[in-house]
Each structure stands twice: as C-alpha cells, then as structure tokens.
Amino acid sequence: MLFSDAMAGPAETLVAELRDYPEWRKGRARYGVWVAPIDDPALLDYVDTARRQLADLIHPSPRRQPHLTVFVCGFHGAGNRNDDFSPQQLEHQLATLLRHSSTACDLPLAGLDSFASAAFIPVGDPQGRLAGWRQTLGETSREVRQGPYVPHITLGLYRVRVSAEVVRERLAGVPPSTLTLRVSELHYVTYDASDQLGALDTLHCVRLSGDMHVRE
Numbered sequence: 539m540l541f542s543d544a545m546a547g548p549a550e551t552l553v554a555e556l557r558d559y560p561e562w563r564k565g566r567a568r569y570g571v572w573v574a575p576i577d578d579p580a581l582l583d584y585v586d587t588a589r590r591q592l593a594d595l596i597h598p599s600p601r602r603q604p605h606l607t608v609f610v611c612g613f614h615g616a617g618n619r620n621d622d623f624s625p626q627q628l629e630h631q632l633a634t635l636l637r638h639s640s641t642a643c644d645l646p647l648a649g650l651d652s653f654a655s656a657a658f659i660p661v662g663d664p665q666g667r668l669a670g671w672r673q674t675l676g677e678t679s680r681e682v683r684q685g686p687y688v689p690h691i692t693l694g695l696y697r698v699r700v701s702a703e704v705v706r707e708r709l710a711g712v713p714p715s716t717l718t719l720r721v722s723e724l725h726y727v728t729y730d731a732s733d734q735l736g737a738l739d740t741l742h743c744v745r746l747s748g749d750m751h752v753r754e
C-alpha cells in the first residue's frame with residue numbers, strides 16, 4: 539500500500555528497528571539482489587537533497603548506495619530453504635541475461651511516494667524494459683517477494699511514526715525531479731544480512747550491450 543492512495547493507503551508510518559534479525563537470517567551471512575546502480579551525479583544530488591528534506595523522518599543511510607532494485611534473489615550461496623539462492627541459480631540467471639541481449643535505456647521518475655516503511659522515488663517503465671529484465675531473471679529462479687513489485691529508488695526507512703496526512707504533505711514539499719534513470723548495467727550485489735543499511739558489494743556486472751564483466 540502506498541501513501542499516494544488516500545483511500546486504501548497506510549494510516550501512518552511504520553518505524554524501522556535497525557538491528558540484526560537472527561530469526562530471519564538463521565545463521566546465513568549475505569543477501570543477494572539484482573539492481574540497477576545509480577551513477578549520474580545530478581540524480582545522486584537529487585537523492586541527497588530529498589533525503590535532507592526528510593531527514594527528521596527517515597534513518598540516515600550513508601553506506602547504502604542509491605539504486606533501483608530489479609530482482610530479489612535471497613540468501614547468497616545458501617542451502618535449501620525457500621529464501622536461499624544457490625550458485626547454480628546465479629549461473630543460470632547470468633547465462634539467461636546474456637542470451638537476452640539488451641541495450642541501455644532511460645527510465646522516467648515521478649514525484650515522491652512512500653510505503654508504510656520507506657519513502658522513495660517512483661521509477662516508470664513505459665516501454666516494459668524493466669519488466670523484461672525481471673521476466674528473464676525469473677525464468678530460472680523464483681523471486682523472494684512478500685508484495686507486488688513497485689519500481690523505486692529508496693530514500694530511507696522511517697525512524698518516527700507520523701500520520702498519512704503529514705507524510706503526504708512532506709513528500710509534496712519535495713519538487714519532482716525532471717531527470718531520468720539511465721540504466722546501462724545490471725549488477726548482482728550482496729550485503730551483510732545482519733546490517734539493514736550496509737554497503738552493497740557488486741559480484742557480477744552485466745552490461746546491457748550483452749557483454750558481461752564478473753567481479754568476485
């Protein structure tokens with residue numbers, strides 16, 4: 539549910555408790571996700587500006603690189619649980635991406651919106667390019683997901699509880715960006731599963747010309 543939906547959206551924010559969740563990790567160390575990294579200085583500046591304007595509402599996250607999540611894989615290199623992601627599954631995804639060669643594209647951005655848990659910049663997919671990458675990745679692996687996929691750039695998890703009215707007013711106070719998100723690479727990244735806002739470590743980089751560069 540989104541705060542932009544005044545009828546069915548959340549009534550208030552959900553405060554994030556930043557801690558380790560051993561009952562979720564079950565001893566597993568790293569979590570794997572496909573992302574589109576953001577390296578455009580102008581867009582990074584916009585993300586920083588939006589975060590500063592919402593700083594009293596959201597947790598700071600200086601170590602987590604801004605990105606667009608494309609596909610959530612699960613616990614990297616783990617075993618046989620439903621949310622594990624094996625090396626074989628990763629190899630299959632890489633091979634499938636390379637067979638479906640694609641080119642770089644620009645994805646439009648919209649005015650700020652929010653889940654109950656996090657404020658974000660919505661990302662559009664008018665040509666279905668993002669949907670195509672997700673379909674390709676899903677051909678060999680089931681995505682770990684609890685709700686519908688909403689393309690977005692996360693600004694921050696909430697650290698205080700405020701009403702929907704306050705959230706909508708604050709989000710509306712941040713002017714929409716006229717920029718686009720240029721996607722020329724897809725990165726398979728992992729992060730420390732005990733650290734919700736830890737840095738992303740790129741293991742594989744697929745250039746959308748169809749070439750692949752692997753960084754281990």
